[in-house]
Amino acid sequence: MSIDILMAAYNGEKYIAEQIESILGQTVRDWRLIICDDCSEDNTVEIIKKYRFKNKDRIFLYENEKNSGSPKTNFFRLIKMSDADFIFTCDQDDIWKSDKIEKTLKGFDDNDIPTLVHTDLTVVNEDKKVVFPSMIRSQHIDVKRDKLNELIVQNVVTGCTMAFNRRLGDILKEPDVIPVHDWWIAATASIYGQIRFINESTIYYRQHGDNQCGAQNMDSGKYIAGRIKNSKRSAYMLELGYIMAEELMDKYRLPSKYIPMLKAYASMKNKNKAEKIGIVFKYNIWKSGIIRKLGQLYFL
Numbered sequence: 448m449s450i451d452i453l454m455a456a457y458n459g460e461k462y463i464a465e466q467i468e469s470i471l472g473q474t475v476r477d478w479r480l481i482i483c484d485d486c487s488e489d490n491t492v493e494i495i496k497k498y499r500f501k502n503k504d505r506i507f508l509y510e511n512e513k514n515s516g517s518p519k520t521n522f523f524r525l526i527k528m529s530d531a532d533f534i535f536t537c538d539q540d541d542i543w544k545s546d547k548i549e550k551t552l553k554g555f556d557d558n559d560i561p562t563l564v565h566t567d568l569t570v571v572n573e574d575k576k577v578v579f580p581s582m583i584r585s586q587h588i589d590v591k592r593d594k595l596n597e598l599i600v601q602n603v604v605t606g607c608t609m610a611f612n613r614r615l616g617d618i619l620k621e622p623d624v625i626p627v628h629d630w631w632i633a634a635t636a637s638i639y640g641q642i643r644f645i646n647e648s649t650i651y652y653r654q655h656g657d658n659q660c661g662a663q664n665m666d667s668g669k670y671i672a673g674r675i676k677n678s679k680r681s682a683y684m685l686e687l688g689y690i691m692a693e694e695l696m697d698k699y700r701l702p703s704k705y706i707p708m709l710k711a712y713a714s715m716k717n718k719n720k721a722e723k724i725g726i727v728f729k730y731n732i733w734k735s736g737i738i739r740k741l742g743q744l745y746f747l
Contacts, residue, residue, distance in 0.1 A: 450478040450548065451531035455521035457485040457514075459539035460494060462653060466539055467498050467506070475548040480506045480537075483525050486514040491539075519628040522606075523621040534616055536628070538607040540653050541568075542575070547649035551610045554643040561615035561640030563633060565590075566608040566649040573655045581648060589735040590644040595637045596708055599688050600743070601734045602630040604642065608650055609633075615640055620698040625691050634695060638705060681746045689716045708732070715747075723747040 452470060456463060470480055480502075484492050492510065499506045509528070515521050522536060533552065537543075547566075554564035570579040579585035582605065590603050597603075606629030615632075618639050625631050636642050692713040695701065701709070708730045715723050724747060727733060734743045 448477070448533070449531040450475070450533045450535065451529040452478055452480045452535045452537050453522060453525035453529060454480065454482045454537040454539055455485065455518050455525065456482050456487065456491055456495065456539045457518070457521070458487045458489050459491045460487075460489040462540035463491055464494050464498075466537070466541055466543070467495075469541075469543040469545070470537070471498075471502070472545050473543065473548050474546050475552070478505070478535075478548065479531070481509070481525055481528060482507065483509045483511065483521050483528075485511050485518075485521050517626055519622075519626050519631075522628045523619075526616060526619060529616065530613075532613050533610055534613075535610040536606050540655070541607050542571075542651040542653065544649050544651070550645060550647060550649055551608075554610075554645050555612055559614055561612065561618055561636060562643060563604065563609060563611045563615060563636035563640070564643045564645065565604045565610075566645040566647055568605060568608050568650045568652045569648040570654055571651045573653065575651065575653070578654060582652060583646075587736050590646075592735055593633070593637055593642040593644075595634060595705055596730050596732050597735075598630070598634050598637050599692055599709075599712055600685070600732050601739065602627070602633055604629050604633040605652075606632075607652060611636065618699075622691070622694045622698060625687060625694055627687070630687075631691065631694075634691060635699070638695070638699070638701060678746065681742060685743065685746055686716060689713055720747055 482495055484495065495508050499508050526534065535548065551564050551566060555562055567581050567583045569577060570582050571577055583590060588603050592603055609629055611632065615636055619632060619635055622631050633642060689712060692709040696709050711726045711730060712732060715726060734740055
């Protein structure tokens with residue numbers, strides 16, 4: 448059994464050493480850490496090289512010649528490098544709990560089904576104080592909503608907790624437009640295989656000012672007000688779903704059962720609000736929970 452841990456790095460000098468240390472401290476010891484740096488302008492590469500010098504058979508560094516401008520592009524470059532049985536994706540600023548690999552591997556069966564496994568995570572601040580013991584609970588994420596018509600409108604897989612097997616890795620194709628690697632990989636797994644969730648936190652997700660995405664408490668009035676205020680982002684996320692539907696049809700030879708729903712959803716960008724609502728009802732393309740559903744209707 449071989450394991451590759453793929454880390455996309457960019458200007459991560461503040462936290463990357465602690466993340467690498469947490470990987471070195473895993474209870475499962477048989478792995479490779481492959482890091483691709485996207486032209487960092489700080490001391491990230493120097494820090495990685497120090498760890499590589501001490502762990503030449505386990506830690507590998509690749510440096511992009513020019514900045515890709517996208518963590519997704521960086522991750523897919525790494526995925527293409529890997530031939531391991533199991534692939535873990537890894538952010539540069541989190542901290543893995545010592546049994547993360549061990550617990551995640553328990554989610555895989557001994558079969559040839561393309562499989563993605565993901566877990567819960569504990570949200571901490573810059574000083575590593577716990578903000579939310581469970582991001583899944585704080586954000587009311589329904590991890591059972593892993594069918595394609597559900598994922599196309601709302602991703603439930605957090606990439607920094609994700610692992611997938613070789614069978615899924617061999618199927619994956621890189622999207623041209625969709626900028627979010629975990630959402631795309633989850634959709635692919637839903638189409639061709641299965642998604643498994645382990646209801647335990649395996650990492651400390653560090654919330655700080657430079658995060659690409661952040662965890663918020665959905666029960667707070669501040670969260671709801673922020674969504675309303677940031678209407679452009681909310682509408683953009685819905686539009687990404689329409690684009691994903693289009694790209695899935697373009698990149699893969701899909702089972703015929705998915706085509707009508709994907710064609711209809713891809714057409715949403717050219718429909719009026721009433722027509723959009725009709726498509727959502729017809730194919731049951733709803734977000735989870737009352738708050739998210741109301742927001743979805745508002746921003747359609």
